[in-house]
Amino acid sequence: MTIQEQYELLEKTVRGYNPAADFAQIHAAFAFADKAHAGQKRKSGEPYIIHPLAVAQIVAEELKLDSESIEAALLHDVIEDTPATHEDVSKLFSPTIADLVEGVSKLTRIQYATKEDEQMENLRKMLIAMSKDIRVILIKISDRLHNMRTMEYQSPAKQKQKSLETMEIYAPISHRLGMQRIKWELEDLSLKYLDPIGYEEIVSKLGVKQKEYDAFMQRTQIQIDDRLNELGIQHIVYGRMKHPYSIYRKMFNQNKNLDEIFDLFAFRVVVENVGDCYNVLGVIHDIYKPILGRFKDYIGTPKPNGYQSLHTTVMGTDGIPFEVQIRTRQMHEIAEYGVAAHWKYKQNGQGAGTEGRYEWVRRLLENQEGADAEDYIHSLKVDMFADEVFVFTPNGDVQNLPAGATPIDFAYAIHSAVGNRMVGAKVNNRIVTLDHILKNGDIVEIMTSKSAKGPSRDWMKIAKSSEARSKIRQWFKKERKEENIANGRAAFEAELKHCGISMREVISQENLPGLLKKVAYASLDDMYAAIGYGGFSAQKAVSRMHGELQRIAKQHQQEKQLLEAAEAKPSEEPRPAAPKKIKSEQGIIVEGLDNCLVKFSKCCTPVPGDEIVGFITRGYGVSVHRADCPNASPEKRMAPGQEGRWLKVSWGTDTNDSYPTSLEVVCKDRANLLLDISAALSTTNTFVLGVNTRSTEDGFALCRLEIRIRDGQQLRAVMNKLNQISGVLKVTRPAG
Structure with a gap:
């Protein structure tokens, strides 16, 4: 396929799911990348532009992302590998696309003291990029997928290094984002280079039994299909084999050969609604004998990445066990494409960009605070990259913990006070040791005592979750708080003296709240304690406070000048003076x-x-x-x-591009009212910050709009447009 044919295939793919995409900009990105990479070759000897085109094809075909993502995928290597700069991309395309390209560019090579330090810094940068715009990691995973597909041209050492990195970082992140299809392919490609003999053995054995397996899957699919058709349940059913890495992992973990793998086959039943999911489950258990302890309800208890399905393992009529996954169409989209399935398209095909702000990304970033590189890497691999186990409290509440979790993790997941007072634990009504590994479905009861001495330092080694380890660390910090406060205060006062700042300025009632806000501590004692146990440095504290004290002094000076200007009364008419250009602030x-x-x-x-x-x-x-x-x-x-x-x-004349303001709309409640309000805001090119609506019992709706507008003229146009909507009674600007 020629380069032009590959580009035409990309356009055709995008048109298939997003006909409103900006094809002129996509072509401009292709032309820019083609010119920038001119003369560069890949290891295979192909022109370099083949790679960005292939990445854009994955972004379009596998993830169905917006125009900006396609453009960024085409441009993803220009900042790093060509003379093109962030500014060039920003001017020619947009600042958003330039930021995406910069985020996707390979992380800066820095010399670190240890491999863990380097890995921690790279992962931290990747997580920060994800928390700002999830498209960065979606494009980066697509980039890695194409590199893995063409890994045969690299040296054996490079193949192993990249495959291990893919297995440890990119495949688990794909799993955490719910992108199962890409995760499977990344794992299979990595296995091919990490254990070529094991991989080849599985692939060849599957090849030998392919006809036998296909016949079994076809028979089973027809059985399920016929029964569901008889009952009039709308559905799609299909079967698949477990992918090579999944089989390899089971063989390795359970020390079994291919014939002993329990659920080599899986069937999916996709239905219209949640009620049908449970109906189909009953039908499956009626046709086949369910295997006890192999049922999981991820609809009632979704996985953290949003995955929902019913899983059951049954014994087929041929005596072969297989798994059945039952889900709705929407659940299926999320299971296959993960976060990409949440991506909303606006009319011009641009993504909304907020879906990626996941709580778990923020949590992983927060957990690095106060942790050394080795501990942070440990918490990442456990919290993010391990599978989850779901266990229950005696009251039936579900707790989601990392695989390998112990009663210590469970206790601290409930509350730090429960963990600190723990003296023992029961699992399924039997007393267990604190290092007992919890399994799915366990009922865990924590035994506590008010006279408990608190956690032992050994618990740090037993606990698997970073949350438990962090809370145990906090307990030890608190126990030695007085000593930490004394040491921290001495270090802080010494640094103040060094910088020529008096303690009186710091503890002044007027200054102190702002200074504490600057260092992000609730009180000086909290800050002293942090300095004392090494979580914060005296130099950093004084540096931040010094800047705030300078700002306060400047502000006092300005306030004094303002009051003097306000109080000044001219005794006579001022003489006309030469016009002076007055500089405005925010217009x-x-x-x-x-x-x-x-x-x-x-x-x-x-x-x-x-x-x-x-x-x-x-x-x-x-x-x-x-x-x-x-x-x-x-x-x-x-x-x-x-x-x-x-x-x-x-x-002034130099006002800002836009200003935030609020509108209140009173209207008669009806269907599609919010849709009409959204259309009115869209046609007036109004940037919406937030919408809050509520219905009243007497059939009215109150809608508060938080918007950004340029000036009063645009505001009047927006208000007129809203007033023209059927059912709108009044549009006002709230004040006071």
Whole structure:
């Protein structure tokens, strides 16, 4: 296939699922990448552009992502491997695409003291990129998938290194994102190079028995199909064999040969709704004999990556066991494509970009705080890359823990106080040791005592989850808190003295809250304790406080100038002076002062075109209100202590691109009302920050819109458009 034919196939694939994509920009990205990579060759001898095209094809065919993702996939190596820069890509395409390309580019090579340090830093960067925009990792996984598909051209050492990295990092991340098809292929390709003999043995044995296996799967599929058709249940059923790596892992873990693998075959039944899932389960258990202890309900208890299905293992009429997975169409999409299945398309094919902000990504980033490289890598491999076990409290509540978890992990998952007071544990009503490995479906009861001495340091070695290890660490920090506080205070005061800052400035009632916020501690004692046990450094604390103290001093100076300007009364008419160019701040000119800190009040959210007044706040510059805001009423302005704090402000010529404001819409409740409001906002090119709606018992709906607009003219256009919607009674701007 020629390069042009490969590009035409890409366009055809994108048109198949997203006809509204920006094909002019996609072609421009292809042309730019082709020119940038001109003369470069891959190890196979092919022109380099073949690789970005193949990655874009995976992004389109496997993940069905938006136009921006396709463009970023085509451009993903230009910043790193060609003279093109982030700025070039940003100007020619968009800042978003430039950020995606930079995120996907290989991580910077830095010399680290240990392999763990390097791995930790690379993983940390990858997780941060994921938490900002999930498309970065989706494109990066596609990049790795194509590299693995063409790994035969690399040296044996490189093949093993890349395969191990894929197995340890990329396949588990694909699993965590729910992208099962890609995960399976990455695992199979890695196994091919990590254990070529084992891989070849499985593939050849499967090949020998292919006809026999195909006949069994066809017979079973017809049996299930016929019974469900008789009952009138709409469905799709199909069978598949376990993929080579899955078989290899079972053979290795359980020391079995291929004929002894318990569930070599799996059948999927995809139905219309959740009720049908449970109906089909009953039918399957009626046709075949269920194998006890092999049923899992991931619909009632979904996996953390959103995976939902019913799993049951049954004995077929031929005496061969097999697994049946039952799910709805939507569950099937999520099971196959994971996070990519959540991707929403706007009318022009651009993704919304917020689906990737997963709690587990943030949790993994938080767990690195205070942990050394070795411990962080351990927590990653356990929390993120291991399978989960689901266990129950005696009340029937489900706890999700990493595989290999112990009663210690369970106790701390419930509450740190339960873990700290634990003296023993029961599993399925039998007393067990604290290093007992929990299994799916176990009922775990923790025995506690108020006189318990607390966790032992050995628990750190037994606990599998980083949450338990972190809470045990916290307990030891707390036990030695007094000693830590004393040491931390001494180090902090020594650093203050070194920087010429007095303790009086720090503990001043006016300064202290802002300084504590800057170092992110609730009290000075908490900060001293952190410095004492090494979780925070005295240098870092003083450096952050020094910057805040300088800002406060500058603010006091500005406030003084503002009050002086407000109080100054000219004794005679001022003479006309030469026009002076006044510099505005955020589009606001403050009478009598340049470069003043300005903030917009949240009670009335003024925008250009509104009549406005300014209020001198204590420590935060000038707060700008709409003149009709109840908080800026004549009574408020004349209140005791307020007279000198109000001053004239006006809009400058250099206003911001947009300002946040709020609208309240009162309407008669009806179907598709929110759809019509969304369409009105879309046609006026209004950026929406948030929508909050509620229905009243008397048939009305109240809708609050948080939007960004350029000026009063655009705001009036938006309000007019909303007023034209059927059922809308009133559109107002809230104030006060």
